[in-house]
Amino acid sequence: MGSPGRKQFLLRLSHDLFDEAKSYADKENVSITQYINRAIEAYVKATNEVDKEDGVTPSQLDPRWWV
Numbered sequence: 001m002g003s004p005g006r007k008q009f010l011l012r013l014s015h016d017l018f019d020e021a022k023s024y025a026d027k028e029n030v031s032i033t034q035y036i037n038r039a040i041e042a043y044v045k046a047t048n049e050v051d052k053e054d055g056v057t058p059s060q061l062d063p064r065w066w067v
Helices: 015-027 032-054
Strands: none
Touching: 015 032
């Protein structure tokens, strides 16, 4: 799973946010990891679509969007 050399990262969530995300994950019968991955993928896809509409090229994007 994943590409060779892919670095793992620790996602620190507040207890409240974790509990809420876990509740949604349970409703969808997926793990919290799968749920968070889906959320990040959806965010990236939506951001890319907005950037394309705004005429922003990938080289202009700030890779630190999560900071």
